[in-house]
Structure formats: structure tokens, C-alpha cells
Amino acid sequence: MTTPPIQWYPGHIAKAEKxxxxxxxxxxxxxEVRDARIPISSRHPQIESWIGxxxxxxxxxRTDMIPDRDRQRWERWFAARGETLHYTDAQHGKGIAELLKAAQAAGAQVNQRRKGRGMLPRPVRSAVIGxxxxxxxxxxxxxxKRRAAESARRAGVTxxxxxxxxxxxxxxLDAPGILPVKLRDQEAALKLAICDDIGExxxxxxxxxxxxxxxxSQLIPDRLIERYGLDPIHCPGGVYLEQVAEARFKGDTERxxxxVLNDFRKGLLGAVALELPDPQEIA
Structure with a gap:
């Protein structure tokens, strides 16, 4: 189906980017924090130029929201490109201690250089962006280990x-979520919207x-049948929503x-990766 263009760039985002x-x-x-369900679509296109x-x-x-086999596939895919992944489930505190150690180790050379100049060490400065x-x-x-940053299941809180x-x-460094000036890749923007990684x-x-x-319907058709009582195969998405609305919600398609979006975002449809690497690109 054809969806209306996805675009959002409020003033506070522009100000925060600067x-x-x-x-x-x-x-x-x-x-750099990405959504495990869409590790390519949740990459900011300008991040390399910012970091240098x-x-x-x-x-x-959110690695709890994708199957282990898919996590392993991404690990191999990134490793083939010289990238080491750090997996976290921040909601339940998994992977946090390992990430903290990695950040401290990555910044240790800063204090080694300071020591070489006769300067006192200082805390490593890390930025959390995405x-x-x-x-x-x-x-x-x-x-x-405390509530230092406001957190909620919606975009635009920080x-x-x-x-x-x-x-x-x-x-x-805690920074607001940063969107590109223009979401030129509408397929990626659509996945960001499905995952609730941009504002409503x-x-x-x-x-x-x-x-x-x-x-x-291509990934988990049986779960959709179980959850909504209708087979999504060969049925346009908009028509499927209308049919479920007629059967269960007195024709309220918006509801x-x-x-559907809430069920996916809360994991009620199971662990599902919306993006997977091409098997031929995995070493």
C-alpha cells in the first residue's frame, strides 16, 4: 500500500542538533545507540561526519525484541565490516556493565595522553546519541544506576x-534524539515509525x-492470525485493518x-526483526 510521506523536523530538534x-x-x-529491530534504518546518516x-x-x-538467531546474524554482518556490537536491553538492565567497561577502556587513552603531558586525569567524556x-x-x-534522564515510551522526551x-x-552527555533534516529514505522512515523511533x-x-x-505478514503471518483472527496473506494492509475493524471494533480503523502498532512495539506479537542482513553478505 502507499503511505503518506513521513516527515518531522520540529524546532527543538534543529536547536538540539547544533x-x-x-x-x-x-x-x-x-x-551510538540503534534499535536492534532496525539496525540500518536507525543509523543517522550524518553520524560519521559528526564523530570524525x-x-x-x-x-x-532492545535486543530482547529480536530472536537470538537474528542477533547472531547481525553480529557476523557487522564483524565482517570491522564493527563490534554491544548488545543491551536497557529496560531490564542487560549488557549495561559490559558497555560501561568498554566505554571506560575506549577513553583510557585520553588520560594516558594527559599523563604524558604532566596533566592530572579527568573523567572520560562519553556521548549517548541516536x-x-x-x-x-x-x-x-x-x-x-539512578533516574538521571527522563525516560518514556515515546519520542521527543529529552x-x-x-x-x-x-x-x-x-x-x-545526554542529548535529544536527532533526526536528519529530511527523511529522504522513506522505507527507513516507515520502519522508524513502526518501531516508534520518531514522533507521532x-x-x-x-x-x-x-x-x-x-x-x-511476510515474517509472522501465523501470529497475526492468532492475534487478530484474520489471515493477512494476499491482503493489502489497509484492507486488513478495515476487516479487523469491522469484525472487532465497530468499523473503527484508527483504533x-x-x-497493531502498540502490539508490535510492546512485543505482544513476539520477537521480530524488521531488518536482516543479506545472507550472502555475512562472512
């Missing part, structure tokens, strides 16, 4: 750039939910659309 780029000059290590030669840790959050709602604030709260002290050894103001629920049905 502030983030300025603060990144002070950073030693960057923790700084150390970077690639974090796939798209809205990929779990950055929940990750920070786990790293600092509005300002600020530093948070984790310990005497490390400081974290960016998209139409019925259009996105219909597209989600078409995508999920069905919201439920």
Missing part, C-alpha cells in the same frame, strides 16, 4: 543537551499500521491501527 555538534567537540567516546576520528561504540538496544526513542535515556539511567556524572571515571506527529497511524501488516 548544541550536540558543539558539545561533541568535548567528547572522548561516542555511544573519535572512538565509537555501536550499541544495539534517533528518538531508541532507549538512550533508559540506557543512561542504567549506567548511572529536550536539552546536558552532562551527567556516572562516577569519578566517566561522564555522559510525523506520520499517519493507519498508513503506518497498514504497512506494518504487509511487512509482518485497530493504534492497537
Amino acid at each position: 548544541a550536540l555538534i558543539e558539545q561533541l567537540k568535548l567528547v572522548d567516546v561516542v555511544l 576520528s573519535k572512538a565509537r561504540l555501536l550499541v544495539l538496544n 534517533f528518538p526513542n531508541v532507549g538512550k535515556s533508559a540506557l543512561i539511567n542504567r549506567l548511572v 529536550r536539552q543537551v546536558r552532562w551527567i556524572r556516572v562516577s569519578d571515571e566517566i561522564e555522559l 506527529a510525523a506520520y499517519d497511524n493507519i498508513g503506518v499500521a497498514g504497512a506494518a501488516i504487509e511487512l509482518l 485497530v491501527a493504534r492497537q
Whole structure:
């Protein structure tokens, strides 16, 4: 089905991007957080130019929401490209201790250089950046072991750039989720919307939910039948939503659309990866 264009770039995002780029000059290590369900679509296209030669840790959050076999496939795919993945489930605190150690190790050379110049060591400065709602604030709260960053299951909660002290050894830069100026890749934008990694103001629920049905019908048709009572195979997403609405919700298609998106985002349809690497590209 054809969905309306997805586009969202509110003023606070533009302002935050400028502030983030300025603060990144002070950073030693960057923790780039992506959504494990869509590790390619949740990559900001400008991140390499912002980071430059700084150390970077690639974090796939929400790994509890994809099957183990798919996580392993991504691990091999990134390894073939020289990337080491750090898996986290910030909601339940998994992978946090390992990530903290990796950040401290990556920034240790900063203090080695300072020592060589006769300077005292200082805390390693790390930035946590990524798209809205990929779990950055929940990750920070786990790293600092307290509620230091406001966290919610919606995009746009963090509005300002600020530093948070984790310990005497490390400081974290908490920044709002950053979107590109234009979401030129509409396929990626659609997956971001399905996963709730951009704000609701960016998209139409019925259009996105219909597209989600078409995508999920290729991946988990049996779960859709079990959950909604109708077979999605060979049925356009919008038509499927209308049929479920007629059968269960007195024709309220908007309500069905919201439920489908909520069911996927809360994991009620099971662990599902919306992106997988090409098997031929895995070493």
C-alpha cells in the first residue's frame, strides 16, 4: 500500500542538533545507540561526519525484541565490516556493565595522553546519541544506576543537551534524539515509525499500521492470525485493518491501527526483526 510521506523536523530538534555538534567537540567516546529491530534504518546518516576520528561504540538496544538467531546474524554482518556490537536491553538492565567497561577502556587513552603531558586525569567524556526513542535515556539511567534522564515510551522526551556524572571515571552527555533534516529514505522512515523511533506527529497511524501488516505478514503471518483472527496473506494492509475493524471494533480503523502498532512495539506479537542482513553478505 502507499503511505503518506513521513516527515518531522520540529524546532527543538534543529536547536538540539547544533548544541550536540558543539558539545561533541568535548567528547572522548561516542555511544551510538540503534534499535536492534532496525539496525540500518536507525543509523543517522550524518553520524560519521559528526564523530570524525573519535572512538565509537555501536550499541544495539532492545535486543530482547529480536530472536537470538537474528542477533547472531547481525553480529557476523557487522564483524565482517570491522564493527563490534554491544548488545543491551536497557529496560531490564542487560549488557549495561559490559558497555560501561568498554566505554571506560575506549577513553583510557585520553588520560594516558594527559599523563604524558604532566596533566592530572579527568573523567572520560562519553556521548549517548541516536534517533528518538531508541532507549538512550533508559540506557543512561542504567549506567548511572539512578533516574538521571527522563525516560518514556515515546519520542521527543529529552529536550536539552546536558552532562551527567556516572562516577569519578566517566561522564555522559545526554542529548535529544536527532533526526536528519529530511527523511529522504522513506522505507527507513516507515520502519522508524513502526518501531516508534520518531514522533507521532510525523506520520499517519493507519498508513503506518497498514504497512506494518504487509511487512509482518511476510515474517509472522501465523501470529497475526492468532492475534487478530484474520489471515493477512494476499491482503493489502489497509484492507486488513478495515476487516479487523469491522469484525472487532465497530468499523473503527484508527483504533485497530493504534492497537497493531502498540502490539508490535510492546512485543505482544513476539520477537521480530524488521531488518536482516543479506545472507550472502555475512562472512
